[in-house]
Amino acid sequence: MAKKGVTVVNNLIHIAFKQALKKQAQALGFDYQDQGYIVIIGLGDTSLTQSEQRIGVVTHGDVQPVDASKWAQSPFKLDDTSEQGKLLTHAYFLMQ
Structure with missing residues (x-):
């Protein structure tokens, strides 16, 4: 949650999210x-090196509704064909 005058690195909610x-x-x-x-x-x-295998997770912490019309395939299934060399999905997980 953004707070006016508070940078992301000093935002207690963002810090808790990262933890x-x-x-x-x-x-x-x-x-x-x-x-x-x-x-x-x-x-x-x-x-x-860049030529070797490593898996990374790219995500963001804000919540956005899904507009399925903007996806080549279902945003809720793993898509390995729309963009060569990439695995795409609109996924979420619950932190307990």
Whole structure:
């Protein structure tokens, strides 16, 4: 939640959100890096070169309704054909 005059890195809600992401990532065996405005969650050796395999999760923390007409396929299924080399989906998980 944005607060006027408070940067993301000083926003207590954003800090709590990042802590929950870290806990969930570690519980699932992913590595976690906090870069201030963004976090990086991945799986695999972090020293790999670009030509080697590593899985990363790209996401955002705001909630948006899904407009299925803007997707080549169902946004709720893993799409591995619309963009070569990419796995696309509109997914969510519950942090407990």
